[in-house]
Amino acid sequence: MPEYNYDIVVLGAGPGGYECAIRCAQYGKKVALVEARDLGGTCLNRGCIPTKALLHGAEMFEEIKSAETCGITVGEIGFDFAKLAEYKDGIVTKLRSGIAGLEKAHGVKVIKGFGRIADAHTLSVEGENGVEDISFDKLILATGSAPARPPIPGIDGKNIVTSDEILTMNELPESFVIIGGGVIGIEFATLFATLGRPVTVIEMMPSILPGVDADIVRVLGRVLKKKKVNVINNAKVVSIEGGDTVKVNYELNGEAKSAEGACCVVSVGRRAMTSGIGLDRIGVEMNRAFVNIDEYCRTNIESIYAIGDITGKIQLAHVASAQGLVAAANACGAKDEKMDYSVVPSCIYTSPEIAFVGLGEDKAAAQGIEYKLGTFNVAGNGRAMIMGDAIGVAKLISAPDGKLLGAQLMCPRATDMIAELALAIKMGASIEDIASTIHPHPTVSEVVAEAAHDHEGLCCHSLPKKK
Ligand code: FAD
Numbered sequence: 001m002p003e004y005n006y007d008i009v010v011l012g013a014g015p016g017g018y019e020c021a022i023r024c025a026q027y028g029k030k031v032a033l034v035e036a037r038d039l040g041g042t043c044l045n046r047g048c049i050p051t052k053a054l055l056h057g058a059e060m061f062e063e064i065k066s067a068e069t070c071g072i073t074v075g076e077i078g079f080d081f082a083k084l085a086e087y088k089d090g091i092v093t094k095l096r097s098g099i100a101g102l103e104k105a106h107g108v109k110v111i112k113g114f115g116r117i118a119d120a121h122t123l124s125v126e127g128e129n130g131v132e133d134i135s136f137d138k139l140i141l142a143t144g145s146a147p148a149r150p151p152i153p154g155i156d157g158k159n160i161v162t163s164d165e166i167l168t169m170n171e172l173p174e175s176f177v178i179i180g181g182g183v184i185g186i187e188f189a190t191l192f193a194t195l196g197r198p199v200t201v202i203e204m205m206p207s208i209l210p211g212v213d214a215d216i217v218r219v220l221g222r223v224l225k226k227k228k229v230n231v232i233n234n235a236k237v238v239s240i241e242g243g244d245t246v247k248v249n250y251e252l253n254g255e256a257k258s259a260e261g262a263c264c265v266v267s268v269g270r271r272a273m274t275s276g277i278g279l280d281r282i283g284v285e286m287n288r289a290f291v292n293i294d295e296y297c298r299t300n301i302e303s304i305y306a307i308g309d310i311t312g313k314i315q316l317a318h319v320a321s322a323q324g325l326v327a328a329a330n331a332c333g334a335k336d337e338k339m340d341y342s343v344v345p346s347c348i349y350t351s352p353e354i355a356f357v358g359l360g361e362d363k364a365a366a367q368g369i370e371y372k373l374g375t376f377n378v379a380g381n382g383r384a385m386i387m388g389d390a391i392g393v394a395k396l397i398s399a400p401d402g403k404l405l406g407a408q409l410m411c412p413r414a415t416d417m418i419a420e421l422a423l424a425i426k427m428g429a430s431i432e433d434i435a436s437t438i439h440p441h442p443t444v445s446e447v448v449a450e451a452a453h454d455h456e457g458l459c460c461h462s463l464p465k466k467k
Pocket of ligand 1: 011012013014015016017034035036037038039040041042043044046047048049051113114115116142143144145146163184273277307308309310315316317318319320
């Protein structure tokens with residue numbers, strides 16, 4: 001076997017790449033991790049973590065506003081967005097140095113620079129000191145994604161931004177128009193509206209959060225309305241006029257309309273970072289804009305693997321990490337591991353939170369899959385009431401034999417609770433298993449047990465169903 005500089009080179013240090021590099025080192029390989037920007041990738045620097053840090057601050061602001069209901073006297077309440085941004089940056093910096101420490105401790109060589117494939121066993125890395133060629137036995141591509149900017153006339157105008165720029169702001173604009181009512185758009189709408197800013201969301205589809213359970217989206221619609229978020233569905237943006245006031249022109253039912261705000265956030269999806277990295281040079285097979293992989297995360301080139309957002313499977317940090325571990329096992333020859341995308345929890349950090357996993361009712365109905373439903377209205381949960389957030393629903397979907405197929409939650413801390421249901425589906429548990437599992441009281445997790453009891457028509461905390 002030829003002598004390579006490294007057994008494994010990982011290109012891109014997002015949640016896919018940085019975990020993958022550590023796992024390869026744990027398998028005893030000599031590993032380099034090449035990153036052009038910052039360790040942690042989109043997730044840590046421009047995605048999951050900064051958005052949730054800001055949302056945490058906004059939630060605290062909201063809670064303090066209602067503190068008097070618990071007898072707490074507070075003076076005039078205000079917020080300093082620059083301070084909140086500083087808090088967010090502090091968390092990001094701490095986590096970033098944590099990753100650097102972990103890579104070092106595991107013996108992974110971190111190389112700063114932009115990597116391009118030169119041939120099937122060589123990566124050219126352009127860094128501060130010029131270009132260095134490093135050779136590898138296996139390369140794992142983990143270059144991630146960036147915000148898409150569709151070709152809408154005027155999109156490059158003043159005060160028209162994406163999630164990347166929003167997350168570097170130290171001052172919060174006075175009002176917002178958000179183009180795109182997907183997960184990222186709706187999390188930003190929640191953030192801005194909770195901090196008291198007027199928000200308009202323009203969505204092209206008949207509803208925001210396409211693919212999310214219709215009952216949950218309906219409840220969320222009411223929550224957003226209460227926060228004075230103006231959601232406009234079925235609207236096609238035709239042009240944007242940047243400026244101190246941004247005007248977004250759209251068509252609704254054939255009529256020309258417009259919405260204005262101090263800032264326009266374009267949130268219409270993410271493009272894979274696959275151009276200019278030499279994929280075509282060695283003929284890596286693509287699937288539209290994404291790198292084509294098999295269930296082992298292998299590309300068509302024997303020495304090249306790919307993971308994360310560039311594979312176009314499910315653009316979530318935990319999926320990227322899971323792929324990273326599978327690719328590591330296979331590329332290092334440690335064990336044959338396959339990706340399983342059937343049980344992937346999804347979380348939306350609205351208030352209350354939304355989380356779901358497995359089969360949804362809408363999909364089951366659309367595909368003619370026979371199912372049985374158990375539901376519980378979160379208004380009946382004591383802990384949620386104590387938390388002042390007793391809004392939402394828990395839904396469990398089973399096969400006719402009672403096997404759990406899917407779960408949808410909207411309630412406080414839904415994002416922390418969904419893992420129980422992911423495990424239940426993965427282990428082939430039945431609704432009966434969930435109903436007979438004692439859930440601690442008083443917790444929001446009781447909504448899961450209640451929905452399981454409802455599945456059998458035996459929920460003690462729901463009114464009897466009309467016959
Ligand atoms: P990335 O995290 O995109 O990392 C890729 C890295 O590769 C980057 O650091 C980049 O600089 C580097 N790179 C690219 N090309 C090269 C090159 N040629 N040479 C060297 N380095 C290169 N997901 C969740 O699961 N939960 C959430 O709550 C969540 N919230 C989000 C909020 C926002 C606003 C956004 C934008 C995304 C969010 N996501 C969330 C999605 C999540 O961030 C991504 O799915 C995840 O980061 C993808 O990981 P990755 O490893 O594939 O790539």
